[in-house]
Amino acid sequence: MSVDTILSFEEAMEKYDPVLGFEVHVELNTRTKMFSSAPNVFGDDPNTNVNEVDLGMPGVLPVVNKAAVESSIKIGLALNCKIAESCRFARKNYFYPDTPKNFQTSQYDEPIAYDGWLDVELEDGTVFRVEIERAHMEEDAGKLTHLGGQAGRIQGADYSLVDYNRAGVPLVEIVTKPIEGAGSRAPELAKAYVAAVREIVKNLGVSEARMERGNVRCDANVSLRPHGQERFGIRSETKNVNSLRAVEHAVRYEIQRHAAVLESGVPVTQETRHWHEDTRSTTAGREKSDADDYRYFPEPDLVPVVASREWVEELRATLPEPPAERRKRLKEAWGYSDLEFRDVVNAGVMDSIEETIAAGAAVGLTADAARKWWMGEIVGRAKAADVDPADLGVTPQAIVELNQLVVDGKINNKMASQVLDGVLAGEGAPAEIVEKRGLAMVSDDGPLLEAIDAALAAQPDVADKIRGGKVQAIGAIVGGVMKATRGQADAGRVRELILEKLGVQG
Amino acid sequence: MSSFEPSTELIRLSAAALAAKLKAGEVSAVEVTQAHLDRIASVDGEINAFLHVNTNEALAVAAEVDGIRAAGGAAAEELHQLAGVPIAVKDLIVTIGQPTTAGSKILEGWRSPYDATVVRKLRAAKMPILGKTNLDEFAMGSSTEHSAYGPTRNPWDLERIPGGSGGGSAAAVAAFEAPLALGTDTGGSIRQPGAVTGTVGVKPTYGAVSRYGAIAMASSLDQIGPVSRTVLDSALLQEVIGGHDPYDSTSLTDPFDNLVAAARTGNVEGMRIGIIKELHGEGYQAGVENRFNESLELLKEAGAEIVEVSCPNFKYALGAYYLIMPSEVSSNLAKFDGVRYGMRVLPKDGPLTIERVMAATRAAGFGDEVKRRIILGTYALSAGYYDAYYGSAQKVRTLIQRDFAAAFAQADVLISPTAPTTAFKLGEKLNDPLAMYLNDVATIPANMAGVPGLSLPGGLADEDGLPVGIQLLAPAREDARVYRVGAVLESLLEEKWGGPLLAQAPVLDSNSTVAGGSL
Amino acid sequence: MAAINRDDVAHLARLARIEMSAEELDRMAGELAVIVDSVKSVSEVAGEDVPATSHPIPLSNVFREDVVGHVLTPAEALSGAPDSEDDRFKVPAILDEE
Numbered sequence A: 001m002s003v004d005t006i007l008s009f010e011e012a013m014e015k016y017d018p019v020l021g022f023e024v025h026v027e028l029n030t031r032t033k034m035f036s037s038a039p040n041v042f043g044d045d046p047n048t049n050v051n052e053v054d055l056g057m058p059g060v061l062p063v064v065n066k067a068a069v070e071s072s073i074k075i076g077l078a079l080n081c082k083i084a085e086s087c088r089f090a091r092k093n094y095f096y097p098d099t100p101k102n103f104q105t106s107q108y109d110e111p112i113a114y115d116g117w118l119d120v121e122l123e124d125g126t127v128f129r130v131e132i133e134r135a136h137m138e139e140d141a142g143k144l145t146h147l148g149g150q151a152g153r154i155q156g157a158d159y160s161l162v163d164y165n166r167a168g169v170p171l172v173e174i175v176t177k178p179i180e181g182a183g184s185r186a187p188e189l190a191k192a193y194v195a196a197v198r199e200i201v202k203n204l205g206v207s208e209a210r211m212e213r214g215n216v217r218c219d220a221n222v223s224l225r226p227h228g229q230e231r232f233g234i235r236s237e238t239k240n241v242n243s244l245r246a247v248e249h250a251v252r253y254e255i256q257r258h259a260a261v262l263e264s265g266v267p268v269t270q271e272t273r274h275w276h277e278d279t280r281s282t283t284a285g286r287e288k289s290d291a292d293d294y295r296y297f298p299e300p301d302l303v304p305v306v307a308s309r310e311w312v313e314e315l316r317a318t319l320p321e322p323p324a325e326r327r328k329r330l331k332e333a334w335g336y337s338d339l340e341f342r343d344v345v346n347a348g349v350m351d352s353i354e355e356t357i358a359a360g361a362a363v364g365l366t367a368d369a370a371r372k373w374w375m376g377e378i379v380g381r382a383k384a385a386d387v388d389p390a391d392l393g394v395t396p397q398a399i400v401e402l403n404q405l406v407v408d409g410k411i412n413n414k415m416a417s418q419v420l421d422g423v424l425a426g427e428g429a430p431a432e433i434v435e436k437r438g439l440a441m442v443s444d445d446g447p448l449l450e451a452i453d454a455a456l457a458a459q460p461d462v463a464d465k466i467r468g469g470k471v472q473a474i475g476a477i478v479g480g481v482m483k484a485t486r487g488q489a490d491a492g493r494v495r496e497l498i499l500e501k502l503g504v505q506g
Numbered sequence B: 001m002s003s004f005e006p007s008t009e010l011i012r013l014s015a016a017a018l019a020a021k022l023k024a025g026e027v028s029a030v031e032v033t034q035a036h037l038d039r040i041a042s043v044d045g046e047i048n049a050f051l052h053v054n055t056n057e058a059l060a061v062a063a064e065v066d067g068i069r070a071a072g073g074a075a076a077e078e079l080h081q082l083a084g085v086p087i088a089v090k091d092l093i094v095t096i097g098q099p100t101t102a103g104s105k106i107l108e109g110w111r112s113p114y115d116a117t118v119v120r121k122l123r124a125a126k127m128p129i130l131g132k133t134n135l136d137e138f139a140m141g142s143s144t145e146h147s148a149y150g151p152t153r154n155p156w157d158l159e160r161i162p163g164g165s166g167g168g169s170a171a172a173v174a175a176f177e178a179p180l181a182l183g184t185d186t187g188g189s190i191r192q193p194g195a196v197t198g199t200v201g202v203k204p205t206y207g208a209v210s211r212y213g214a215i216a217m218a219s220s221l222d223q224i225g226p227v228s229r230t231v232l233d234s235a236l237l238q239e240v241i242g243g244h245d246p247y248d249s250t251s252l253t254d255p256f257d258n259l260v261a262a263a264r265t266g267n268v269e270g271m272r273i274g275i276i277k278e279l280h281g282e283g284y285q286a287g288v289e290n291r292f293n294e295s296l297e298l299l300k301e302a303g304a305e306i307v308e309v310s311c312p313n314f315k316y317a318l319g320a321y322y323l324i325m326p327s328e329v330s331s332n333l334a335k336f337d338g339v340r341y342g343m344r345v346l347p348k349d350g351p352l353t354i355e356r357v358m359a360a361t362r363a364a365g366f367g368d369e370v371k372r373r374i375i376l377g378t379y380a381l382s383a384g385y386y387d388a389y390y391g392s393a394q395k396v397r398t399l400i401q402r403d404f405a406a407a408f409a410q411a412d413v414l415i416s417p418t419a420p421t422t423a424f425k426l427g428e429k430l431n432d433p434l435a436m437y438l439n440d441v442a443t444i445p446a447n448m449a450g451v452p453g454l455s456l457p458g459g460l461a462d463e464d465g466l467p468v469g470i471q472l473l474a475p476a477r478e479d480a481r482v483y484r485v486g487a488v489l490e491s492l493l494e495e496k497w498g499g500p501l502l503a504q505a506p507v508l509d510s511n512s513t514v515a516g517g518s519l
Numbered sequence C: 001m002a003a004i005n006r007d008d009v010a011h012l013a014r015l016a017r018i019e020m021s022a023e024e025l026d027r028m029a030g031e032l033a034v035i036v037d038s039v040k041s042v043s044e045v046a047g048e049d050v051p052a053t054s055h056p057i058p059l060s061n062v063f064r065e066d067v068v069g070h071v072l073t074p075a076e077a078l079s080g081a082p083d084s085e086d087d088r089f090k091v092p093a094i095l096d097e098e
């Protein structure tokens, strides 16, 4: 395979403006398929979730899943689209062995949702509005496994095996209008857009939205035009870019590749490209030979979907708060700085913090305390365990209890960290762990006073400095005492006792 | 067991008469079923109406019915009135336990893992299924010569076609191999075979009978319907197979349970019956016209008011049909590709790719007429032609519906000959597709508009002594009207002939075939 | 509308996945030309203002509740398959060798 010449991104940006476009396919998490009552389940044994309809057996007919229509309307509403008063399905005809009827039942000239927009927030807080052309309903294809050639590659394979479990899973395809004006931020916008769509459908509860499972799949269109030119350049469509990072990289790569082609004086070829994660590059795809002519026509086995305004409003009333609005509200309520809040969001603990604050409301747990626990203790452990913080196994209730033990002076922060280890090890609730591990703080002043005497005696020069008014030197003595008590003393009380002993005001 | 009527008499009884005898215990379901199986064994070597005979299962169902009747009690009371009355099923309709070929090589040997909704209903009514009947491949044809399994012959003249695509079902009923059969009608495939074999065939309102399990030809036109020897029998059968089906999105929720009563009404007094100006006269065989006019006279004498209506857009119906039908065909038949079921053929040379295997399979598996329609439909839908062809044809459909609406404002029922000619000779039109297509000129408008149509025998043409069909059409959902008028006209005609028309059919020489020979 | 010729038929046959010999293409082109000619009046009949009818009986909103129904066993699903392996349908290579 020949390697493309590419220009550096900076050089490309000096001369050209990128125009982007996305087709994002979202698999809905309905119980059954789009047109049959077979289960919509991921990961089962091959051809166990199929009936005669999914296999395109002779004589079968489709029947529309109402829940899938409702999910599609919800997606349309969340993307600020108009919902068609009447729309219908169409057949997209092409032969491919993963498509059991050799046509895909989709929507063509009458999508269920159209003319919407989505505000996409970039990492520095810039908001970029992406116009949505349409969102339409369709069905997924089966899964092909290519064997006999290079592992998993279609090129050179001797044969392929088809599992139709995924055939007929409901999809919503979201198509943007051309996105202009992103400039050098185009790759970043690409990633942020797909992330925003993913977040919306997840928040709506209409999709599992797991990109690694293909629940959300992105086709990215890229074209370049010289600065100042209005007419769009010729675009490429990079298919199935299936992680957020890959979306960013693929758009960046295509910009660089297009720029090199244009620089060489040749027009860009309008074509499908395939993204390769290993080489972080795209290659020209072989066209499905029917791609120029899908011979769409209205699906005669289905009748129109008429979305009454009452039905649409009923569905609108069930929509959860949009993620962006929710973030704005929470940031204000919690009083976090921009940086603190972004860190929380990026660490994926916003929901956990919200739940923790709610659980600790009765005992006055503060937003800052909740943040410190999650960001200071849990995120790091989750990273080490390679799981999402929320999946680590620490409940908001455990955090509230732990925090209360510290507030009450029963344990100090260092001990709290050990208690958390105990919680993760499944040793029980925080209070139990304190008991079992014998972590209660030394609160009897007797042993403390002995340790203080010993520490002062060991560092007479420091003692003198403190007596002389340099109170900040007290750390060395406190440290000595903590060491002697193996950390089980209340550092605050130790400090008080030292100052008392030396007759100095704190 | 019962009064031993010779089985030759049993096979000549109507379904309604058989049902009455079964209920009265005068005959057993096994006897009735066996009589028909014997008849099939005796004559089907000549007729070739059946592609598969379902002997064991049919007899088992019949024995079950007899057992329930013998035991008496509630179960016997609850038996469907047609329980034990055997039936043949067009081989376009899928059945568990029997092959379904659609008359095509591409499905040879295929067994459906599911039953069509209408088959489930036949099973629920405990009607023994005698077997699967021959048809033009995927129901594409008007002569049953396009079957991959040889043509079916017309019991009136073995050198002639039995109509199509449902020639097997019509011939089976005409040859007394079955009292009832199921057909499918996309452009006349129930009614035209009915016309040329002297039997009754009904295309119900689109959506009155579930299409689930009928292998689709043109989805927006296809409809399953009854084939029988009397109008009442068709009404009885439509009540069995009709009704809403959640597996068919185009299935109507309207009740269609007034059909038998309509067939028993017995009068047409005051009904307005409209002659469609465009569907008779020029292009219609003289003998067909004569019998048609005779039926009009009889209806008038019975008190119906005969009016003339004009449906000016019907002249475009055939053209629009030959755009819509092949377009849907091209898509509906794409699934036959050698991947999931049916035949697979490898290309003779060159690289072994799935694209080439699909093309080789479809080349070998489909006959010429099927290929012609697939190519025509692919053309009509392709980029640049859609609006002119498929799009325009859908508009013509609107015009045809408007014509029907205007006509039904003037008449309760419309009437025409079912087909322009009587049965033609085998091979006569095989190499002239257009001439073949013209057979459906009078039946197609009903499919385009979804309205119900019934064909009943109107007598024999003077010039060739072959049956002529009379077609009755009613507004959508008014199937009862075609049964009411049809039954009255049928009884008037039988009075005139001194008995059923089929009594005049030649006796088939049952000695020319080996009884019980394999089929 | 241009008359349908042999190259058109070859293109359509490829789209429709039907292998055709040269002789078949010629014959089909002749037959289709006649048929297309006979139906072309259709495109001249209905004006702009006439809506298209795709369903003979107008219905809308025919839905199924999202309730799991029956499935086939893999053995039933694959019972008619010309070729299979590991409970999956087996098909020859999808692309030519590049």
Ligand SMILES: [Mg+2]
Residues within 6 Å of the ligand: A023, A173
């Ligand atoms: Mg797309």
Ligand SMILES: [Zn+2]
Residues within 6 Å of the ligand: A025, A138, A173
């Ligand atoms: Zn799509």
